[in-house]
Amino acid sequence: MELECENCGHEWDYQGESEEYAICPECDYEMEIPAEAEVIAPQRDIEDILDKHPKEPSSLIPILQKTQEQYGYLPRDVIERISGYLDLPESKIYGVATFYAQFRFEPQGEHVVRICHGTACHVKGADGITDAVEDTLNIDSGETTDDGMFTLERVACLGCCSLAPVIMVDDTAHGNLTREKAKEVLEKYRGKNT
Amino acid sequence: MSAEKRVRVGYASCGIAAGASEIYDELMDTLEGKDVDPQVDKVGCMGMCHNEPIVEIDDENGRYTYGNLEVEDVENLVEDHLIEHVPYEDKLITGPEEEYDYFSNQRKVVLRNSGEINPESIEEYMDAEGYEALEKALDMDPQEIIDTIKESNLRGRGGAGFPTGMKWQFAKDAKGDEKYIICNADEGDPGAFMDRSVLEGDPHAVLEGMIIGAYATGASKGYIYCRAEYPVALKRLDIGIKRAREKGFLGEDILDSGFSFDIEIKEGAGAFVCGEETALMHSIEGERGMPRPRPPFPAQQGLFDKPTNINNVETWANVPWILRNGAEEFSSMGTDESGGTKVFALAGKVKRGGLVEVPIGTTLREVIFDVGGGIEEDKEFKAVQLGGPSGGCLPKEYLDTPVDYETLTDAGAIMGSGGMVVMNEDDCMVNVAQYFLDFTQEESCGKCTFCRVGTKRLLEMLDSFSKGEGSSEDIEKLKEMADKIKKHSLCGLGQTAPNPVLTTLRYFEDEYETHLEEQTCEAGVCRDLITYTITNSCVSCGTCVEECPSDAISEGEEKYVIDQEICIQCGACEEACPIDAIEVE
Structure with missing residues (x-):
């Protein structure tokens, strides 16, 4: 849920377990969670997802995909619940989930930036674009910015090879990039949020 | 008034990335309040990615193609062409009189409808002879259909080139109360986007092919295993399946024939190895996508241990065409060993990149220079990479090689799924080999030691070569290790992973030597040497x-x-x- 720190004014997406107290990631101030803040009950959401899938092992991957769509990642308590529903040990679920590149176990930033490293992008300078993006966001690939705004990922190929080099921000691809243009694209997204 | 005009906006992923949705919105806004009412449709890939975003206008004179459009052009385009009836010359690529030479060597079979019809409308597909092949097939004996596919010389377009008719025969002959068919749409090769474009531009061709294949082999359920990274393709497939059910092409008792069959979409979760058929089936079953030894082959014991026939997107999309036009017509294109056409995703340092469909047997030179218009900025051609991480780089001496399964394999590359990335003098072959090994060692599922450890060791050696560290003895070691990985890996991933190293060594060994002996990277790519x-x-x-x-x-x-x-x-x-x-x- 979205919270605003009473001490320093920092806004963040609170994912913690407690429904009463939250600690500001910026200034470590412990504050009471206001009663009106919308408390997302993970249990209810996951039940909706489970209801739509038969109790058989082949439902596992589709359930994990829907779970990630809902929460942005695979929260631990939800995996516990899936384990109970499908009657599969949690170790098995982690075994499957960690095999596939799609699944994450930590919350991601508001915008996901995917840098394409397909063959065409590679020969047209994807490494330079990666430098520029990492430099602008001040994080490495696989990390999330401190303000929670961007998560950076390397991907194998986005399939827009004729527009190489390409990055994708959320669901929108940006092609024919130079370092300069890549920075402008990110600035635009940053601008939208402030 | 001008209702006979039809406007098509290229709306595949590439087009959208280049700005097609802004163009479409602007077009609709501009048309509002104007005294014209053309039919405007979003269509699939037109193949000319180098001109995206593209708008085509059909009028009484024929077809006009406008490309590289910007939002500011839309007003002029509407004013000039739709209201004043004069072409908007600034962004005109071709008009009805001239043939765009990009298409002159091409032959559209798989891409016949892509960019022509609205892929979300089953009616438009049916108007273009869609589902006629299914009706015809349901009147035929299943064996007769399989014989037709055999005669057509259609071979698997996923890369390996196994004869499709023979594969169907195995599945038909297999004993079992329940059988499955699968469409492999897990297009994972970096540098390849053929299957995505077919699914986005003509999803019903794939569905119709699958229904025919199911009838011929006796399958009752089909799966499409498609990458989650292809949201547009997934959406259009979903719509396509729903419409096909409404029309009675899918579900119980299809077209009153007594034959029942349905299709379900499974989204891949991002593992390259799942393009391998046994790994793919494990993934559908909810397991880690790891391959297993064959036999038993999927035709005997496949998905959920039932007989299963699995083909690639492009293979399925050929099937309705073959039944409508006959096996002979199909096999007359291509070579003696292999009929029909192949779709290539042409990209890299080429002037006109895009989706290219040519008869099998067309030479690389024709594809890169006649269709692709030659090398960007008129630089020197150096190599063409075919078949992605399983394929290889061919030098200019091989430009006259015809593209078919055998000749490309002999040359050390593979036909692969169809990625074709052109490289020029600014590309370093050691770096290219390093790039592909980085990919395969990352994607190795870890089951076989030779693949898991071997690709890692290969990559480490290439990493040191790129820094100028190593000796010519190390090159021999590299070759030996590559050979062992090929021989001792279980699945296609490991068996082909060393190909990029071996072909670059075979054709560009001097480049490896300059890195090691002179500590230079002539192409100016390897950072430690420049x-x-x-x-x-x-x-x-x-x-x-x-x-x-x-x-x-x-x-x-x-x-x-x-x-x-x-x-x-x-x-x-x-x-x-x-x-x-x-x-x-």
């Missing part, structure tokens, strides 16, 4: 100073200078310099 210097033409504008991420550039007496101790060879200054005063050696 230096950037500022020439005397520097005008001291300071742009490079701002761009340099490591603050390695400072003002000298007459020009700016790079401190080589600090420089990280990222090339940002070279790209930023407005007068090309920075050289790489």
Whole structure:
């Protein structure tokens, strides 16, 4: 849920377990969670997802995909619940989930930036674009910015090879990039949020 | 008034990335309140990715193609062409009189409807003879259909080229109360987007092919295993399946024939190895996508241990065409061993990249120079990479090689799924081999030691080569290890992973030697072996100073200078310099 720190004014997406107290990631101030803040009950959401899938092992991957769509990642308590529903040990679920590149176990930033490293992008300078993006966001690939705004990922190929080099921000691809243009694209997204 | 005009906006992923949705919105806004009412449709890939975003207008004279459009062009396009009936010359690529030479060597079979019809409308597909092949098939004996596919010489378009008819025969002959068919749409090769374009541009062709295949082999359930990274394709498939059910082409008792069959979509979760058929089936079953030894082959014991026939997207999309036009017509295209056409995703350092469909047996030169228009900025052609991480790089001596399964395999590359990435003098072959090995060692599922450990060791050696470290003995070691990985891996991933190394060694060994003996990378790619210097033409504008991420550039007496101790060879200054005063050696 979205919270605003009473001490320093920092806004963040609170994912913690407690429904009463939250600690500001910026200034470590412990504050009471206001009663009106919308408390997302993970249990209810996951039940909706489970209801739509038969109790058989082949439902596992589709359930994990829907779970990630809902929460942005695979929260631990939800995996516990899936384990109970499908009657599969949690170790098995982690075994499957960690095999596939799609699944994450930590919350991601508001915008996901995917840098394409397909063959065409590679020969047209994807490494330079990666430098520029990492430099602008001040994080490495696989990390999330401190303000929670961007998560950076390397991907194998986005399939827009004729527009190489390409990055994708959320669901929108940006092609024919130079370092300069890549920075402008990110600035635009940053601008939208402030 | 001008209702006979039809406007098509290219709306595949590439088009959208280039700005097609802004063009479409602007077009609809501009048309509002104007005294014209053309039919405007979003269509799939037109194949001319180098001209995206594209709008085509059909009028009484024929077809006009407009490309590289910007939002500002839309007003003029509407005014000139739709209201005043004169072509908008500024962005006109071709008109009805001239043939665009990009298409002159092409032959559209799989891409017949892509870019022509609205892929979300089953009616338009049916108007284009869609589902006629299914009706015909349901009147035929299943064996007769399989015989037709055999006669057509259709071979698997996923890369390996196994005869499709024979595969169907195995599945039909297999004993079992329940059988499955699968469409492999897990297009994972970097540099390939053929299957995505077919699914986005003509999803019903794939569905119709699958229904026919199910009837011929006796399957009752089908799965499409499609990458989650292809949201547009997934959406159009979903719509396609729903419409096909409504029309009675899918579900119980299809077209009153007594035959029942349905299709479900499974989204892949991002593992390259799942393109391998046994790994793919494990993934559908909810397991880690790891391959298993064959036999038993999927035709005997496949998905959920039932007989299963699995074909690639492009293979399925050929099937309705073959039944409508006959096996002979199909096999007359292509070579004696292999009928029909192949779709290639042409990209890299080529002038006109895009989706290209040519008869099998067309030469590489025809594809790269006649269709693709030659090398960007008229630089020197160096190599073409075929078949992605399982394929190889062919040099200019091989430009007259016809593209078919056998000749390309003999040359050390593979037909593969159809990625074709062109490289020029600025590309380093050691770096290309390193790039592909980085990919395969990352994607190795870890089951076989030779693949898991071997690709890692290969990559480490290539990494040191790129730094100029190593000897010619190491090159021999590299070859030996590559050979062992090929022989001792279980699945296609490991068996083909060394191909990029082996082909670059076979054709460009001198380049490896210059890296090791002279410590130079002539293409100027390997960062540890190059230096950037500022020439005397520097005008001291300071742009490079701002761009340099490591603050390695400072003002000298007459020009700016790079401190080589600090420089990280990222090339940002070279790209930023407005007068090309920075050289790489």
